[in-house]
Amino acid sequence: MKRQAGDPGRRSGTDMTEGKTMTHSPPPDDKAKYQRVAYYPGCALEGTAHAYDASTRAVGKALGLELDEVPDWNCCGAMEVKNIDPKVQTYLSSRVLSIAANEMHAPVVMAPCNGCYHNLKKAEYDLGHDDASRETVGKISQQAGHAAYQAGQVETIHALDWLKHGVGEAELRTRVSKSLNGLKVANYYGCMYTRPRHIFPEKDCGPGSDSLYQPHFMDDLLAAAGAENVDFPLKTACCGGAHTLSDSDTSTKLVLNILRAAEAAGADVIATECPTCHAGLEMHQVRAEKVFGEKTTVKMLYFTQLLGVALGLSPRSVGVHENVSDGRAALAEKGIA
Amino acid sequence: MPIHEKALIRPENLLTHDKLVVDGVDVSGHWSTFIAPRVVTDYNERLQDEIAALPGGEFVHRCWQCGSCTNVCTVNAVNPDFNPRFWIYLIRMGMESELLRDKDIIWQCVSCNKCTDACPRQVVPEGVMKATARWLELKGHTPKSSSTHFDEEFSEQVIATGKIEEGRIIRNFFARTGQPLRQEWLVEMAKRIARRLPVKLGMVMGFAALVRPRTRGWAKARRAIEGHVAREETRRRAALGLASAAAAAPPSNDSARTG
Numbered sequence A: 001m002k003r004q005a006g007d008p009g010r011r012s013g014t015d016m017t018e019g020k021t022m023t024h025s026p027p028p029d030d031k032a033k034y035q036r037v038a039y040y041p042g043c044a045l046e047g048t049a050h051a052y053d054a055s056t057r058a059v060g061k062a063l064g065l066e067l068d069e070v071p072d073w074n075c076c077g078a079m080e081v082k083n084i085d086p087k088v089q090t091y092l093s094s095r096v097l098s099i100a101a102n103e104m105h106a107p108v109v110m111a112p113c114n115g116c117y118h119n120l121k122k123a124e125y126d127l128g129h130d131d132a133s134r135e136t137v138g139k140i141s142q143q144a145g146h147a148a149y150q151a152g153q154v155e156t157i158h159a160l161d162w163l164k165h166g167v168g169e170a171e172l173r174t175r176v177s178k179s180l181n182g183l184k185v186a187n188y189y190g191c192m193y194t195r196p197r198h199i200f201p202e203k204d205c206g207p208g209s210d211s212l213y214q215p216h217f218m219d220d221l222l223a224a225a226g227a228e229n230v231d232f233p234l235k236t237a238c239c240g241g242a243h244t245l246s247d248s249d250t251s252t253k254l255v256l257n258i259l260r261a262a263e264a265a266g267a268d269v270i271a272t273e274c275p276t277c278h279a280g281l282e283m284h285q286v287r288a289e290k291v292f293g294e295k296t297t298v299k300m301l302y303f304t305q306l307l308g309v310a311l312g313l314s315p316r317s318v319g320v321h322e323n324v325s326d327g328r329a330a331l332a333e334k335g336i337a
Numbered sequence B: 001m002p003i004h005e006k007a008l009i010r011p012e013n014l015l016t017h018d019k020l021v022v023d024g025v026d027v028s029g030h031w032s033t034f035i036a037p038r039v040v041t042d043y044n045e046r047l048q049d050e051i052a053a054l055p056g057g058e059f060v061h062r063c064w065q066c067g068s069c070t071n072v073c074t075v076n077a078v079n080p081d082f083n084p085r086f087w088i089y090l091i092r093m094g095m096e097s098e099l100l101r102d103k104d105i106i107w108q109c110v111s112c113n114k115c116t117d118a119c120p121r122q123v124v125p126e127g128v129m130k131a132t133a134r135w136l137e138l139k140g141h142t143p144k145s146s147s148t149h150f151d152e153e154f155s156e157q158v159i160a161t162g163k164i165e166e167g168r169i170i171r172n173f174f175a176r177t178g179q180p181l182r183q184e185w186l187v188e189m190a191k192r193i194a195r196r197l198p199v200k201l202g203m204v205m206g207f208a209a210l211v212r213p214r215t216r217g218w219a220k221a222r223r224a225i226e227g228h229v230a231r232e233e234t235r236r237r238a239a240l241g242l243a244s245a246a247a248a249a250p251p252s253n254d255s256a257r258t259g
């Protein structure tokens, strides 16, 4: 069926069958495919989320996985460029995918940032379903002097998929030298990891796949590292990251909901898997205190920082001291670091 | 599931009388509240088409008014006046003046896509919100929202160099919107990191960004993207019956920006 760009098609409500039968290959069991992947860090990991980049690389190295950074990558456009022109946003992702496919000949590209991951997935969907997107991307690619990306050339995964499929809980358990035992964790996935669902055909496809409504890959990995995951209802709530500075009051309210819910669930830390979510929670925790006069004490840590510490890496080497919300005491209290 | 309804009766049109005589009959005590009659005459028959011509608005015609989008909406939960279903109704009915009553909050959609997943008709209400916010600005009903300033600053950097630099975006965004950079909470945040990591203070606030990140070999892509954006902008303005940007644009606010 031909669709326009951005048309979610008919994979709706509880009827997931179309997505399953048409676009999905069964959950991966070939670990080898994920041992060495093309790595797309994105702008945030080169800047304020340096600690996420450092901890992702360190955890990969400790587990014997290899990352080849995509050469000369560009920004994916985050949540902003699409509002200027959605097809330019599609092109931005397609250029990265094209380098991974045509220059690196990589079967898999991994992005730790929800925004990057989401945009690569969205480009994959639009280029696979919409002639106008293919045409625009083809034209800009040609003028820019590189091969246009064709849907299906590369598989895009998140850092969570990389560790879950490339290592898995069983092996991770044997590699843990400093169990996160006693640490109560609320796992926060944000919005872009699961929404909109039509761009994630591999999710909700039975055992081995992550869930759109109750994602659990981060829970699984951290549980394998010994953490106690609390029952956290706001896993995929939105932090208002799109307007973190342009509509700060709304963002602060949304973040406060998340922080309060995590504390009510008894969490010592919130594990994050997105630099924008992480920065949003940290910034608006401070803003809630300064502007709304409401103080919360839960700490934010990237899930890769928690895994790194569990693997015996020093908190410093995974950048725990770089976070705005200082999680060192929370870890020390449990005798973890 | 709660139903979030939006009454078409305006509170100011509810007329209450203590003493009321109608056609010589005193009806005080029986009838005291009336709704002032209101006739809508200023339909914009093209409203739905105009929204559909802007990115994100393509599927607005599919809506069957179930209200699921408003029900799951992140922003509606913090502001009950934020009502995507209602605005989509007004757009489809061409009730422009009614829509304009909410013109200052439509841009606040946070693009969480909860509505996109909840909608049984694949309307993509998130896209409709973006298209409507853009329509309001293009038609001159609202000034550029702070969100648009942010999108423009961000996109200009990406298109120019292939990458963004966060500190530069924060700095330029505050300059564009005329806000002081030294917000108490930003300073507090910077201080908290600076205690442990002096370098990061500069990084976050963007003072120490000496090397601007850029993608190697980006020049050709930049030209291609700029060409595409200019063509699309002209097409969209034409669809809204506006003169081309070059002819109609107010003087650009470049001078207000720091580099």
Ligand code: SF4
Pocket (backbone or CB within 6 Å): A114, A115, A189, A190, A191, A192, A193, A237, A238, A239, A240, A241, A242, A274, A276, A277, A278, A280, B112
């Ligand atoms: S939760 Fe916030 S930062 Fe995270 S993906 Fe959603 S909007 Fe973005």
Ligand code: SF4
Pocket (backbone or CB within 6 Å): B069, B072, B073, B074, B075, B076, B084, B108, B109, B110, B111, B112, B113, B114, B115, B116, B125, B126, B129
């Ligand atoms: S994307 Fe916008 S309109 Fe849709 S649920 Fe989120 S905030 Fe509401």
Ligand code: SF4
Pocket (backbone or CB within 6 Å): B062, B063, B064, B065, B066, B067, B068, B069, B070, B084, B085, B088, B118, B119, B120, B121, B122, B123, B124, B125
């Ligand atoms: S969920 Fe979809 S069909 Fe229902 S009111 Fe919203 S846009 Fe219309």
